[in-house]
Amino acid sequence: MVQARLSRLQHALTERAARQLLRQPVTLDSYNGRLITVSGREYLNFSGNDYLGLAQAPEVRQAFADGAIAYGAGSSGSPLVTGQHKVHQQLTDTLCDWLGTERALLFSSGFAANQAMLLTLAAKEDALLLDKLSHASLIDAALCSKAAFKRFAHNNLNDLNQLLNHHNVAGSQPMVVTEGVFSMDGDSPDLAAMLSLCQKYSAPLLLDDAHGLGVLGPQGQGSAASQGVAASELFCLMANFGKALGAGGAFIAASNTVIDYLEQFGRHYIYSTALSPALCAGVLKSIQLCRQQDWRRDKLQHNISLFRKLSADLPLLVSASAIQGLVLGSSARAIAASAQLKQAGIWLSAIRPPTVPAQSARLRITLSSQHTDDDISMLVQQLRRAI
Ligand SMILES: Cc1ncc(COP(=O)(O)O)c(C=O)c1O
Known part of the structure; x- marks a missing residue:
């Protein structure tokens, strides 16, 4: 009985893996908002929700x-x-x-x-x-x-x-x-x-x-x-x-x-x-x-405007907020783009179904007041290469 139940769970896990939908937690060595270190390597972080940098204040x-x-x-x-x-x-x-x-x-x-x-x-x-x-x-x-x-x-x-x-x-x-x-x-x-x-x-x-x-x-x-x-x-x-x-x-x-x-x-x-x-x-x-501290919101708004301006040729969803979506369709495509960005030192998780509707797997870019103009230019350059 217990074995049958475990087999059912294992089957669901295997099926999820086959559809490239398995998720794994990432353990951070260190976090300072703008930068994270994972397995000894430092990345520019565009996946957090610490929009105003207050987690580290x-x-x-x-x-x-x-x-x-x-x-x-x-x-x-x-x-x-x-x-x-x-x-x-x-x-x-x-x-x-x-x-x-x-x-x-x-x-x-x-x-x-x-x-x-x-x-x-x-x-x-x-x-x-x-x-x-x-x-x-x-x-x-x-x-x-x-x-x-x-x-x-x-x-x-x-x-x-x-x-x-x-x-x-x-x-x-x-x-x-x-x-x-x-x-x-x-x-x-x-x-x-x-x-x-x-x-x-x-x-x-x-x-x-x-x-x-x-x-x-x-x-x-x-x-x-x-x-x-x-x-x-x-x-x-x-x-x-x-x-x-x-x-x-x-x-x-x-x-x-x-x-x-x-x-x-x-x-x-x-x-x-x-x-x-x-x-x-x-x-x-x-x-x-x-x-x-209005300056935190002002800086975030500046970063959002800069990102939208530099990435005007990219197929972004319409958004004026700190959350910017780049829909790529299949989970395989989103995972490949995310992996390529990691190679370039940018941490940007692929978001896949069921978090988003089927065939709308994407890169979810989150901007923060802590990012610099150079960070955003580099992000846009690397996004262009990755998609
Ligand atoms: C729109 C929305 N509502 C609710 C939640 C849940 O909040 P919490 O992470 O504090 O459980 C989240 C966070 O993922 C969210 O994005």
Whole structure:
């Protein structure tokens, strides 16, 4: 019996390998944001999500270390038992002050926060309407939820309108879920227009801003703020601390009622060890720098513009964000290009299905404020050779 089960697992692994879809973790010898060392060799890193270079900022590292001395390494419990320290409260207060929301709740990861958001807030009589390219954490949550689940064409408001209309007539209560910056394509929905559409049908709008927070809007308030939409107009906002803020963990920010409800019924929140207080101290410093240091966002914008200008002849996806996609089609082609770039000292992972749709394997280039003009020129030169 056990042998049969193991054979089934082995078969799936072998089949995945045959389709060139096997993934392997890479162990870094060292990381300084712009540069990584793997197996003794140094590479220019164009695969991280540390868009503002805050993961390595000395002040953030120091705050993390001081936090461990002051509060201990771990929280020692789930938040509703003994896991909530003063620094957790400071962090949620800071998030509310930064983003203009009534309350915020912390989670161990963006994956867990998205699960909690959809599984807890959507009921049987609801219909979850998700963008076709939504992150796996949102799709899995919608699949597990008791609500009906439908997807609309990527960033397509006409398609969304039709779905909303259909559910309006059918009597179910739609909830719309989208992302501020899509993780694999780097593009964004028209959030102001989407919000008006949602308001027309009295449908709540839920936003995952994992790749927009810190990078976009005044003081890095994120995608909604950058498009003139106040966070308080969203039903809830999820974002994580592991991308532009350079740490780990996540939060949901919303009205008192939504957060009170998640606090009482959100199983991913209630039955999970609270974030490490040391990490919260690091995130607090990271938010402070993010809000104050516009130069980080300005430098990132400069790098994005330079990259787009130098690579105007390359078949890039349309994106004005730090995420730039170069679709190559087959997994074999993406792997070959990635290997050639590595030879040239550039670390750029091939992204393959099921992370992206079939036949759209790609190089996912991520830019950071830490890259220099020379780094970007070299990247574009080598991309041209590799594809
Ligand atoms: C759009 C989006 N949402 C959620 C997540 C999950 O966040 P975390 O890495 O904190 O679990 C990610 C990260 O991969 C993401 O890209």
